[in-house]
Amino acid sequence: MTRILSAGLTLLAIVGLTTCSSPRTPSATVRIRWAQDPGNLDPLAPSNPYATESLNLLHTYLLASDNITGTPAPWLAEAIPTIQRTDSLTLITYRLRKKARWDNGEPVSAHDVAFTLKVMNCPGLPNEAVRARFDFIEDVLFDKNDNRHFTLVCRGRAPEFLKASGDYPILPEYALDPQRTLRSFSLRTLQKNDNTFAANPVITAFVRRYLAADLPHHPERLPGCGPYQLQKWHSGQQLTFKRKRSWWADQLRPVPAHLLARPTTIEYQVIPDVGTSLLALRRGEIDIYPLVPAKDFYRLSRSEAARRLQFHTFDSYEMVTLGFNTRHPLLQDKLTRRALSHLVDIPGLIKATQQGVAQRTVGLISPHNRAAYNDSLPLLSYDLTAATLLLQKAGWLRQADGRWLRRMVSGQTQPLSLTVSYRAGDPLYEQVAAQFQTAATLLGVPVRLRPTEASVLTGKLKSGEFELYIRTLMGNPFIFNFAPILHSASVGTSNYTGFGTPTSDKLIEAIALEENPKRKIRLLRKFQILLQQESPLVPLFFLPYRLIASNQIANLQPSGLNPGYEVKTIITQSAN
Amino acid sequence: MNTPLRTTNRRRLLASAWLSFVLLLALLAAWLPLPYAPATTDLAHVAEPPLQTAAAYPHHWLGTDPFGRDLLANLIFGARTALLVSVPAALFSTGLGLMLGSFAGFWGDTNLRVALGYWLASGSALLAAFLSFAGFWSTTAFLLLSGFTLVIVLATPRLRLLRHLAAFPADRLVMSAVALLESIPRLVLVLVMAAVQEASVFNLLLVLSFTYWTGPARLIRADLQRVKHLPYIEAARAAGLSDFSVLLRHALPNASRGVRTAFPLSIAALIGLETTLSFLGIGLPAETASWGRLMATVRLEPAAWWLIAEPGLLLLGTMLALRQLAGTRPTTV
Incomplete structure (x- = not known):
């Protein structure tokens, strides 16, 4: 009996010890590090890439994109949509998956897609950025016999329309507009963004409901059809x-x-x-x-x-950029911006921060895209002499005490003194800012560093309360639409630099609409030249x-x- | 001279020499022939150990941080920042503590009797200050409150009602403020205050001063409560000297010994606090050199021992020296 008891105890002890010393229990939980909080989970206005990653889990889009080849793949759509082109329109016809359901068991229908597009264009909602991206879709045609079948009517013709037409999360009409009040408005009418619409009682009531849901902080109030x-x-x-x-x-x-x-x-x-x-x-x-x-x-x-x-x-297609607030009196002229661009020691920074492994670039197009990348442009040099000459050309005069002054039209003089804003706690940004400050000090330009908390920084960039910023910009190798970051229509939302001239706006629109690949490449190369000349933002290197x-x-x-x-x-x- | 006394004096001499050295470095920082400015980055020599630089470059004698900034320059300018923040903050907080502690300790809750008019005027001025600080400000409110204060001040000597004397509970008010401030851990309080303000040396100085005055205030209050009952103070009162005169000329010189002894300790504590805040990246502008900020960079380069050892030694030496000065008294042979 004693033997049996002691054997049992020994067995128990062995089992217990084995359990204690074994590696962590395998589970289907994946734990990922994020550098910052997503901040805002409103599907209309995700504040950063982390918010977009979260929304991809909660919602589904019509189309997905292959990460390697960039080819579109059906997601909520049953198959790749068919395209018809007329003189001035592109018709993209989709059919939704039969099994696609909302959490309440109702099928996802064409009306949900139309509802999503209307929300993206509804006045009074924080949808400025998405509106700028998707304003080419001007109508949705329904199939009376099949509520999964619909056609998107797109203004103009561009090869990117196919991918872009399915690149937004589909929202449930039943959750946000159970009375279907938005069905009485056409997408075209909402796109006019007329002030009379903003005062319309139906629209006002919808906007009030939407905003009251506080989706940026309570995404659970908007059940998506994601997994x-x-x-x-x-x-x-x-x-x-x-x-x-x-x-x-x-x-x-x-x-x-x-x-x-x-x-x-x-x-x-x-x-x-x-x-x-x-x-x-x-x-x-x-x-x-x-x-x-x-x-x-x-x-x-x-x-x-x-x-x-x-x-x-x-x-990657993520690049480190130096941005200028082109609305700021000191930085309104391109010569000053170009002069300051020469203060960044890009090779030195690549060596110091990336162990020498990063891709330099002349513009926003990755050098991997050999056809569109304008290799005839020179790479930005770290050149204090060139910076001095450009500053002098811009009307700045160096004083005996080393400072730079410029006489304004009003007769007053303005000193050249700058602040650089960047996300606090990121060693890469700190390094770039510190190097820029060192070079600027050598040139006699006082620079103050402003490391700022991420969400505060985004607010300041949007409201234009900065002079220079350092941040990374996410590129997309498959879609060339620079409107959100450099078109004058996006100033105040996602165009932080405030840049936009009639010429640049026209070129950006032409790039987005051009469907002939050769002509598109020509336009893209021209755009890179313009960007280097104007320098509202300077891509330093691809990470x-x-x-x-x-x-x-x-x-x-x-x-x-x-x-x-x-x-x-x-x-x-x-x-x- | 016996051995313990000799040892104490030697320690004191050493502490004074060390502090003089740090003070000299801080004062002469801008004129020293340093090869690099503290904010200058040398991208070719990032996180370099001491005495490693090739001959082609000016030497980074004490190494560089992960951003390529020269440690020697940052240590010297960091000393300047530490002193620039801690000494004025210690002076200001001690001054404030001395003033408020004196009120509380010397007059207590019943001995300071103020005319009702001045009570009203003070209340109105305080309200104006509060509204201004809280941002609820308008020109009309300012004019109304200033006008009211002025009228009351002018009317007090003339109106009997306003001349009526009422006791000012100085002790209760000051001790309540002390209890309130000390109920929150100092670091937490400083962190919150520093986080909502724009980073600058002046703002940091204000934050440290307004959170550190409670110690000196308690010390002086306790000493004054003892001293004010001594016969010579009673004699001074009986001789017809005013309360202020008795306090300033007779009570304070005798009661402030504790505060004087604690002053170096205050500097040491404030240097520690400034270093902690800089380590956390709060309080000082990003371009200001600081020992704490230097130590914080070790997170980017955990193997770089010199990032902790060099500023750590300076900090330790300075704090020990200040403690030594506070703990011993000059001894004559």
């Missing part, structure tokens, strides 16, 4: 997305690649500090660390911990994406497009 629901959001700390128990796409056989949603839980941990993030990765508290600084990436790859991790590097993930993660599909991985396809140890 995930937001379970928890501790602002600035963590976001947890839970997979829906039964999602409509689970019934599809075979499940299309873009409708896969493997992780049962996705946890985004907001850790702004790089060192803390690395520690969390080493301790196994996060599974994926995207956008790792170069130094840490290579240091970790040589460390003991590398055995438990996988390392990926990709050329390589460096991603570190735990070995327990598979099928990351790393790519050069933000965020650098495909979270929905990830397979964890338990799910494998």
Whole structure:
């Protein structure tokens, strides 16, 4: 009896100890590091790439895009839409998936698509940025016999229309407008953005309801037809997305690649500090660390911990830019902007921050796009002499005490003294800002640094309360639409520099509408020349994406497009 | 001279020498022949250990930080920042504490009797100040409140009703303010105040001063409560000296010894606080050199021991020296 008892106790002890010392319990939870909080989860006005990543989990779009080739793939659409072109119009005909359902069991219909487009154009809503991107869609034609079948009527002709026509989250009409009040307005009427419409009682009531829902902070009030629901959001700390128990796409056989949603839980941990993030990765508290600084990436790859991790590097379309507030009296003329551009030591910065591995560029087009990249333009040089000459040409005179002064039309003199704003806590921005300040000091231009909290910075950029900024800009290798960042119509929303001349506006519109590839390339090259001459924003270099993930993660599909991985396809140890 | 006394004096001498050295560095920072300015970045030499630079470049004798900034220049200018913030903040907070503590300790709750008119005028002036500070300000409100204050001040000596004396509860008010400020951890309070203001040396100085006066105030209050009952103070009163005269000429010189002793400790604490805030990236402008900010860069380069060791040694030495000065008294042989 004693033997049996002692054997039992020993067995229990062994089992207990084994449980204690085993690696962490495998689960289908994926934990990802984010550098900042998404801030605003309103589908009309996502404030940063993290917000867009969140919205991709909550909602579905008509079309998805292959990260590597850029070819469109059907997402909520049943198949790639058909295109018909007339002299001045493009007709894009879609059919929605039969199984697509909202959370209340109702099918997703053409009216939901029309409703989404109307919301994107409704006056009084924070939709300025999306309106600028999608204003080419001017009407939706329904099929009386099939409520999944519809045609988007697009103004003009452009090859990008196909991808762009399906690149927005589809919103549920039943949740936001159960009385279907917006059906009485056509998309064309709403697009007029007439003041009389803003005062219309129906529109006013809808806008009031929409704003009262406080979607930027309560996305759960807008149930999307995506695979995930937001379970928890501790602002600035963590976001947890839970997979829906039964999602409509689970019934599809075979499940299309873009409708896969493997992780049962996705946890985004907001850790702004790089060192803390690395520690969390080493301790196994996060599974994926995207956008790792170069130094840490290579240091970790040589460390003991590398055995438990996988390392990926990709050329990305995200570029570091120096932007000028072209509305500011000091920076209104292009010569001053160009002079200041020469103060950035790009090769030195690439060496210091990216271990020498980053792609320089003459403009917003990636050098990987050999046809459109204007290689006849010179790369920006770090040249204090050129900067001095350009400043003198712009009317600035260096005083005996080293300062620069310029006489204005009013007779008053203005001193050249600048502030540089950037997101606080990011070593890359700090390095660029510090180098710029050093060079400017050598030239006699006092520069003050303004590291600012991310959401405050976005607000200041929108309202034009800055002089220079440093930030990264997300490029898209497949769509060339520069209207949101450089068209005068986007000033006050997403065109932070405030730039926009009749010539540049016309060129940007021509690029967006041009469908002949050769002519488009010519226009793109011309645009790069214009951008270098005007210098409202100066692309410094394209960042390589460096991603570190735990070995327990598979099928990351790393790519050069933000965020650098495909979270929905990830397979964890338990799910494998 | 016995051994402990000799040791104490040696320590004191060492502390004074160290502080003089730091003070000299801080004062002469702008004129020293440093190869680099503190904000200058050298991208070719990023996170470089001490004494490593090639001969072609001016030497980074003490190494560089992860942004390529020279450590020697940053340590020297960091000393200047530490002193520029801590010494005026210590002076101002001690002055404020001395003033408020004296009111509380010398007059207590019943001995300071003020005419009703002046009560009203003070209330009106305080309301104006509060409205101005809180941003609820308008020209009309300013004119009304200023006019009211002026009228009351002028009318007080003439109207009997306004001349009626009422006790000013100085002790209760000051001690309530002390209790309120000390109920919140100082670092948390300073962090909150510094975070809502624009980063500048002056603002940081104000924040530190307005949160640090409570210590000196408590010290002086306690000492004055003891001193004011001593016979020589009673004698001074009996001789017909005014309260202010008794306080300033007779009570304070005797009661302020504790505050004088604690003054170096205040500087040490404020240097520590400034370093902590800079380490957290709050309070000072990004381009201002600081020991705390330098130490914070070690997060970007964990293997760079010199980023912690060099400013850490300076900070430790300065704080120990200040404590040494506060803890010992000059000894004559």
